[in-house]
Amino acid sequence: MSSKKRVVVFALLAALVLVMVACAPKATPTPEPVAEPEAEFMCPSDWEMLTPELEAACMGEYDGMVVTMTGPFTDEDEVKFNESVAEFEEWTGIDIQYTGTKEFETIITAAVQGGDAPDIADFPQPGLLLNFVKSGDVVDLTDVMNQDWLKKNYKQAWLDMAQMEGIQAGVWARYNGKSQVWYPQPAFDDAGYEVPETWDEMLALSDQIVADGDTPWCIGIESGAATGWPATDWMEEIMLRTTSLENYDNWSFPADPADRLPFTSPEVKNAAQVMSDLWLHEGYVYGGTAAIADTFFGDAPLPMFDDPPKCWLHKQGNFITSFFPEGTVAGEDYDFFYLPPIDEEYGKPYLIAGDIYAMFDDRPEVRAVMDFFSRGESLRTWLGSGGALSPHNDAELSWYGDDIERGIAGLVNDADSVRFDGSDLMPGAVGSGSFWKGMTDYFSGTVDLDTALSEIDAAWPSD
Amino acid sequence: MQSKKQQKLVGQLLVNGILLLICIAWTVPTLGLLVSSIRDREDIQSSGWWTIIPHRGWVQVSELPIPENASVDSEITIEGVTATYDEFRAGVDTGDGRQFVWIGNLRNGHIQVKDRQWTAGSNFTLENYGQVLVGKEYTIRNADGSTSTVQGDDLSASFLNSLTVTVPATVIPILIAAFAAYGFAWMKFPGRRILFIIVVALLVVPLQIALIPILRDYVKLNLNGTFLAIWLAHTGFGLPLATYLLxxxxxxxxxxxxxxxxxxxxxxxxxFTRLILPLSVPALASFAIFQFLWVWNDYLVALIFLGVTSGNVQVLTQRIAGMVGSRGADWHLLTAAAFISMVVPLVVFFSLQRYFVRGLMAGSVKG
Structure with missing residues (x-):
C-alpha cells in the first residue's frame, strides 16, 4: 500500500516538474517585447545640448546604477534635495544616494584621503574644494561637460568661479543671497519708518529708532566653532560698497599672490571702520555690543518678532527665514530691503554664497548626473519649496515658491555686480579661521582693530 | 560613649550630605534636559527650564498708555512715579508692590503694570518627541505647482542600525579578550610578558590616529560602509582595555x-568555559556596560567607517546630529532625541547594574 502511495506521489511530482519545465521557456520571452518601447527619451523634451551620457541616461541605459553623493545639508534640506532629484531618478533609473553630514568638512577630507570619496560632493565653500583640486582628486569637467551649454546656462561670473588651478572644478548648483536687511514689516509701517535707499538714510533711520528709545539692529555672530562668520559677511558687503571689484577680488581670491590686498591695507581697514561705526555705535545693537559675540546667529533676529519689536533691522542671507518663529509669513510678518550702497561709484553689488558640486569619480552615469545638475530642472521643486536660489539661466522666476526668494533672485539678476562670499573663497586658514576669530576678538573688545586685522592677515598661507 | 556615637552620626550625616550634593549636581543637567524636551521651541529660546518651578515673579495685571510728549532724555512721570526712560524700560518699582515696565519705544510703546505673584511655566508639549519619533513633515511644491507633504526620516531605521552595530561590537571583544586574559594569566608560554606589555601599551594609543590608515585598508578590502567594518574597528579599539581589565x-x-x-x-x-567564565561574570558584565555605552554613544568611528557614502547604515548618533538641520535651526529637537537614545543604555545599565557594582572592583585588588 505504502509503496503504491510512494509511486503515486513520485508520479505526481514528476508530472509537476515536467509542467514547470515546459512552461519555463514560454515565460522568458514575454518581457522582451515590453523592454523595447522603454528605450525612448524620458527626460523633458525641451532639454537641449545634452552630453552623450545624459542622452544615454534619459534613454534608460544606466537603469539601476547608483551615484553616491555627500554634502553638508541634512534633515529638511536633505528631504528637499531628494525630492528635487526624484523625477530624474524616475526618468533614468539612476539611484542618487545622498548622505548628509554635519561634519562635512572633516568627513570629506577623511574620505578622500582614505580613498573612499563619494562620486559627487557638495561644497558650500569653494576654498575647501580648492584643497582637493590641488591634491588632484577632483575630476576636471572641461571635457566632461558640454561647454557651450554651460556658457548658455550660467553667467560668466559663475563659470569663472568654478575655474580653479586651471581646471573646471565643478558646477554651481544653488546659491543664497546675502545682501538683505530683514525688518518686521507691520510694526515698521505702523511706526512710520521708511525703507532706506542709501547708507546714510539707513544710518538716519537707525538714529531715528534710537531717538524713539529703541535699538535698531539685531546682531549676533555666535555659531559654535564657526563663531564670527556673520561678521565676515558684513565686512564683505562693505568692501563691495567702498572699493572696486578688482580690490575685492584681490582681497578675497587673488589670481596672483603678488596682487593680494592684505587685511592691513587702507581699503580693508576703511571697510572695517565703517562696519564698526555701525556695530559699536552706542545704542545701535540690541543687548549692547557686548552681546554680539554671545548671541547665536539664529536667535539674533528673534527679538524683531516680539510685539512690539525689540530691534528692527537684521542683515542676513535668505536662509535665516528658517530660524524665524514658526507661523511667521513672508511679506506679512516680515520683509526685506537691499542693504543700501555706500558710495555711488561702486553701484549696487550683491553678495552671494553657494554650493558647488564637484565630481570625484569619472563614470558615465556620474557624468549624466553632473549634466543634470547644470540644469534648472534639478532645482525646480526645491525652489518651489523654498530655501534655495538657482544660478541657472533656464530656471524661471515663476518657479520660486514665495515672493521673498523670487525678489532676491530678481535683485541678483539685476545687480550691478555679483560677488561670492569672500571668506568662503579665501584659504581655509583665513576664511574659516583667522577671519572669523579676528572679527570676534575685535567686536568682543579683546583686541583693537589694527591688531585684529594684522592677526587675520598673518594666517594667510605664504605659498 | 555618647559623644562617640554622636561623632559617628555627624560623620555619617556629613558623608551622606556630600554624596547627596554630588548626586544633585550630577542629575540637575539631565533634569534640565528632560524638562526642555517637553517645552515648546519658543519657550526654550525665551526662558530657562527652571521657570517651570513655581516661583514669585512679576505678572502683568494691566496696561497703561504711554505719556504724550515723553522723550528719551528727560524724566517721565507716570501715575506719580518719576524715572527716566531707560529706568522705565528696565522696570520701575512703584513702592506699593507693583512694577511699571515700558514695553516698546516712544512710538509704539505701552506701559505694563505688573504684580508679584506665584507663577510656574506650564506650557508643555510632546511635539518634540513626536517630530523625533515619527519624523518631521515638510511641504514640497512639485514642478506642476501642486504641493505634497513629505514625511522626514524617523529614528527607527537608525535605531536598528545602532543595535546592529553595538551588540556584536560588544560581544566580540569580550569573547576575544576573555580568551586572551586567560592565556596571559594562566598559560605559560615564551614572550608572555612582552606580549602583555604590548597589549597594555596599546591602551595609550589614541584611536583617532588609526582612522585614516584603517579606512584605506577597508577601501582596499571593499569593507567600507559595512557593519563588519565597524564591528572590527570597535573590537580592535576596545580590545586592549578589555584584555587588561579581564x-x-x-x-x-x-x-x-x-x-x-x-x-x-x-x-x-x-x-576556561566551566570555571573561568562563570567566575568572571561580574568583570565581563562591567566591561560589557563600558563597551556598550561607548559604542552606542560613538559618533566619530561610525562617521568615518559607516557614514560617508551610504545613508542606509546611519546609526542613531549620526541621525540625531543631522536632525538639527543644515544650519542648526532645530536644535530644540536634540533634547527629545537625546532622551530617546538614552533609553537603551539605561535598560542595559540597570539590567547589568548589580554586576557592575561588583565588577568595578575588577582589577582593583591586584594590578
Missing part, C-alpha cells in the same frame, strides 16, 4: 581552584 580579574581567581581542576585532568578549554 586579565586583572581572572588572575585573582585562587590558584587552588584551577589546580584541582588540572589534577582532575581538565584541559585549558574546559577550565
Amino acid at each position: 586579565y586583572n580579574y581572572i588572575s585573582t581567581i585562587p590558584r587552588d581552584i584551577l589546580e584541582s581542576a588540572f589534577i582532575d585532568g581538565a584541559s585549558h578549554f574546559t577550565i
Whole structure:
C-alpha cells in the first residue's frame, strides 16, 4: 500500500516538474517585447545640448546604477534635495544616494584621503574644494561637460568661479543671497519708518529708532566653532560698497599672490571702520555690543518678532527665514530691503554664497548626473519649496515658491555686480579661521582693530 | 560613649550630605534636559527650564498708555512715579508692590503694570518627541505647482542600525579578550610578558590616529560602509582595555581552584568555559556596560567607517546630529532625541547594574 502511495506521489511530482519545465521557456520571452518601447527619451523634451551620457541616461541605459553623493545639508534640506532629484531618478533609473553630514568638512577630507570619496560632493565653500583640486582628486569637467551649454546656462561670473588651478572644478548648483536687511514689516509701517535707499538714510533711520528709545539692529555672530562668520559677511558687503571689484577680488581670491590686498591695507581697514561705526555705535545693537559675540546667529533676529519689536533691522542671507518663529509669513510678518550702497561709484553689488558640486569619480552615469545638475530642472521643486536660489539661466522666476526668494533672485539678476562670499573663497586658514576669530576678538573688545586685522592677515598661507 | 556615637552620626550625616550634593549636581543637567524636551521651541529660546518651578515673579495685571510728549532724555512721570526712560524700560518699582515696565519705544510703546505673584511655566508639549519619533513633515511644491507633504526620516531605521552595530561590537571583544586574559594569566608560554606589555601599551594609543590608515585598508578590502567594518574597528579599539581589565580579574581567581581542576585532568578549554567564565561574570558584565555605552554613544568611528557614502547604515548618533538641520535651526529637537537614545543604555545599565557594582572592583585588588 505504502509503496503504491510512494509511486503515486513520485508520479505526481514528476508530472509537476515536467509542467514547470515546459512552461519555463514560454515565460522568458514575454518581457522582451515590453523592454523595447522603454528605450525612448524620458527626460523633458525641451532639454537641449545634452552630453552623450545624459542622452544615454534619459534613454534608460544606466537603469539601476547608483551615484553616491555627500554634502553638508541634512534633515529638511536633505528631504528637499531628494525630492528635487526624484523625477530624474524616475526618468533614468539612476539611484542618487545622498548622505548628509554635519561634519562635512572633516568627513570629506577623511574620505578622500582614505580613498573612499563619494562620486559627487557638495561644497558650500569653494576654498575647501580648492584643497582637493590641488591634491588632484577632483575630476576636471572641461571635457566632461558640454561647454557651450554651460556658457548658455550660467553667467560668466559663475563659470569663472568654478575655474580653479586651471581646471573646471565643478558646477554651481544653488546659491543664497546675502545682501538683505530683514525688518518686521507691520510694526515698521505702523511706526512710520521708511525703507532706506542709501547708507546714510539707513544710518538716519537707525538714529531715528534710537531717538524713539529703541535699538535698531539685531546682531549676533555666535555659531559654535564657526563663531564670527556673520561678521565676515558684513565686512564683505562693505568692501563691495567702498572699493572696486578688482580690490575685492584681490582681497578675497587673488589670481596672483603678488596682487593680494592684505587685511592691513587702507581699503580693508576703511571697510572695517565703517562696519564698526555701525556695530559699536552706542545704542545701535540690541543687548549692547557686548552681546554680539554671545548671541547665536539664529536667535539674533528673534527679538524683531516680539510685539512690539525689540530691534528692527537684521542683515542676513535668505536662509535665516528658517530660524524665524514658526507661523511667521513672508511679506506679512516680515520683509526685506537691499542693504543700501555706500558710495555711488561702486553701484549696487550683491553678495552671494553657494554650493558647488564637484565630481570625484569619472563614470558615465556620474557624468549624466553632473549634466543634470547644470540644469534648472534639478532645482525646480526645491525652489518651489523654498530655501534655495538657482544660478541657472533656464530656471524661471515663476518657479520660486514665495515672493521673498523670487525678489532676491530678481535683485541678483539685476545687480550691478555679483560677488561670492569672500571668506568662503579665501584659504581655509583665513576664511574659516583667522577671519572669523579676528572679527570676534575685535567686536568682543579683546583686541583693537589694527591688531585684529594684522592677526587675520598673518594666517594667510605664504605659498 | 555618647559623644562617640554622636561623632559617628555627624560623620555619617556629613558623608551622606556630600554624596547627596554630588548626586544633585550630577542629575540637575539631565533634569534640565528632560524638562526642555517637553517645552515648546519658543519657550526654550525665551526662558530657562527652571521657570517651570513655581516661583514669585512679576505678572502683568494691566496696561497703561504711554505719556504724550515723553522723550528719551528727560524724566517721565507716570501715575506719580518719576524715572527716566531707560529706568522705565528696565522696570520701575512703584513702592506699593507693583512694577511699571515700558514695553516698546516712544512710538509704539505701552506701559505694563505688573504684580508679584506665584507663577510656574506650564506650557508643555510632546511635539518634540513626536517630530523625533515619527519624523518631521515638510511641504514640497512639485514642478506642476501642486504641493505634497513629505514625511522626514524617523529614528527607527537608525535605531536598528545602532543595535546592529553595538551588540556584536560588544560581544566580540569580550569573547576575544576573555580568551586572551586567560592565556596571559594562566598559560605559560615564551614572550608572555612582552606580549602583555604590548597589549597594555596599546591602551595609550589614541584611536583617532588609526582612522585614516584603517579606512584605506577597508577601501582596499571593499569593507567600507559595512557593519563588519565597524564591528572590527570597535573590537580592535576596545580590545586592549578589555584584555587588561579581564586579565586583572581572572588572575585573582585562587590558584587552588584551577589546580584541582588540572589534577582532575581538565584541559585549558574546559577550565576556561566551566570555571573561568562563570567566575568572571561580574568583570565581563562591567566591561560589557563600558563597551556598550561607548559604542552606542560613538559618533566619530561610525562617521568615518559607516557614514560617508551610504545613508542606509546611519546609526542613531549620526541621525540625531543631522536632525538639527543644515544650519542648526532645530536644535530644540536634540533634547527629545537625546532622551530617546538614552533609553537603551539605561535598560542595559540597570539590567547589568548589580554586576557592575561588583565588577568595578575588577582589577582593583591586584594590578
